[in-house]
Amino acid sequence: MSETYDFLFKFLVIGSAGTGKSCLLHQFIENKFKQDSNHTIGVEFGSRIVNVGGKSVKLQIWDTAGQERFRSVTRSYYRGAAGALLVYDIASRETYNALTNWLTDARTLASPNIIIILCGNKKDLDADREVTFLEASRFAQENELMFLETSALTGENVEEAFLKCARTILSKIESGELDPERMWSGIQYGDASPRHAKHSHGTQQQNRQQCNC
Ligand SMILES: Nc1nc2c(ncn2[C@@H]2O[C@H](COP(=O)(O)OP(=O)(O)OP(=O)(O)O)[C@@H](O)[C@H]2O)c(=O)[nH]1
Numbered sequence: 001m002s003e004t005y006d007f008l009f010k011f012l013v014i015g016s017a018g019t020g021k022s023c024l025l026h027q028f029i030e031n032k033f034k035q036d037s038n039h040t041i042g043v044e045f046g047s048r049i050v051n052v053g054g055k056s057v058k059l060q061i062w063d064t065a066g067q068e069r070f071r072s073v074t075r076s077y078y079r080g081a082a083g084a085l086l087v088y089d090i091a092s093r094e095t096y097n098a099l100t101n102w103l104t105d106a107r108t109l110a111s112p113n114i115i116i117i118l119c120g121n122k123k124d125l126d127a128d129r130e131v132t133f134l135e136a137s138r139f140a141q142e143n144e145l146m147f148l149e150t151s152a153l154t155g156e157n158v159e160e161a162f163l164k165c166a167r168t169i170l171s172k173i174e175s176g177e178l179d180p181e182r183m184w185s186g187i188q189y190g191d192a193s194p195r196h197a198k199h200s201h202g203t204q205q206q207n208r209q210q211c212n213c
């Protein structure tokens, strides 16, 4: 079955091990909580077409391992990402303290213009909270990140996190701030795009390259 969409955005999910990155992706794709989630080995992949402001956008999402031993592998996937979910666990200050390192990696290895949404996951564990909403929202503001608290367990704000990031990218394309034709922009025109005829050859090739890496 052929898929029709206006744009394809490459997304990353990054952050320390155990923060719930794979569960967030699973909740977004499958609409349910992933029971018994194991540490990701290297990188996992998921995709879903969403409607953003009347446009259909295929999100191609790379869920990276948080464990240090996979860092050199996961770093090789950063290039050409248009958006990222940067995840910490609201019940673990350690994962919050690591955010600056993840942020530096994303901006240097993906793109300085990458659109990032900070996700304080495990919002359902409010009783064990170690990071306040206010503190994290200040950090987000200082670092020009969007911010939401999410729960992959209940599903709260999960869809919203991906959509908010996609909406921002789309509005930057429409305002001319982001150029999909720039090399490694992380954005491709899809089959439904009026630009398709002009760009289909190049985009399909790049797509294959990205999926095989
Ligand atoms: N209470 C609660 N637990 C969660 C939530 N999201 C994930 N978990 C649990 O946190 C643990 C780690 O989740 P994963 O999604 O595998 O974490 P990860 O960030 O992908 O970890 P790595 O792949 O090692 O980087 C699992 O035991 C999940 O059940 C959440 O929103 N609430």
Ligand SMILES: [Mg+2]
Residues within 6 Å of the ligand: 021, 022, 023, 038, 039, 040, 063, 064, 065, 066
């Ligand atoms: Mg994982």
